Amino acid sequence: MKFSKRALIKIKNKNRKLKPNKYKKLKRETLRGRIKGTQERPRLSVYRSNKNIYAQIIDDTNSRTLLACSTLDRKIKLTISKGRTCQASRVMGEKIAEISLKKNITKIVFDRGPYLYHGRIKALADGARAGGLQF
Template identity: 65%
Template sequence: MQQKLELGDRQNLIKVKEFFTKVKLLNEKLVNQVNKNMKKVIKGTVERPRLSIFRSNAHIYAQIIDDTNATTLVSCSTVDPEIKTQIKKGNTCEASKLIGQILATRSVEKKITQVIFDRGRYMYHGRVKAVADGAREGGLEF
């Protein structure tokens, strides 16, 4: 049985929805501000490009970026077909470590050995740390 909402209940429900949408917008603003501040501090150059990490719930993406020319030099993710065959799930530390190793081998082929590590808004823990460890094992220097 559904209850009919009275006029006061409907107004309260609308106020609650408005409150949560404001909180969501404020949270998005804060996240964008943190990312903007990080980009001011961390810049990649031609000699030492930036290794950027993006982590979703299902996959992890890593790319080496030259910020002076605004170009992506090397990229790798758990969505790549050649990597999908080697892993079961894209959201594990083992998959992240593999991404770091493959990214490092691709970058060494392009004669990139030194990078600046940009963890973005993510803590240096878990999958982000696994990518960094894999990249170090593959031959990149931070």
């Protein structure tokens, strides 16, 4: 089921019993309908928890994860103090760009998931752009 943003807001306001996770899932499915990763332009998917941030580059046509990176990785963890800062996200974006350029991936599609393009998500995207990836 794919809903427009307006329909999601109506559902949320109309049915107060709609659980937050259900609303998040509806929102994710709506966004996922527009963003697809191909072999030429894989998808950079981002997951943000309270303590860390994770990113992976996915080829949706073959359903394969090409590479993954997080603030829990040893090399990144040595350069940052906490994994929940914008600076840590920027460092991780640069690192994932470096790894992807080694695998000859230069163009990607950015998938922010259910998160707003703000704060740590934006810092990760800026770091990836600074590292050489093209969105």
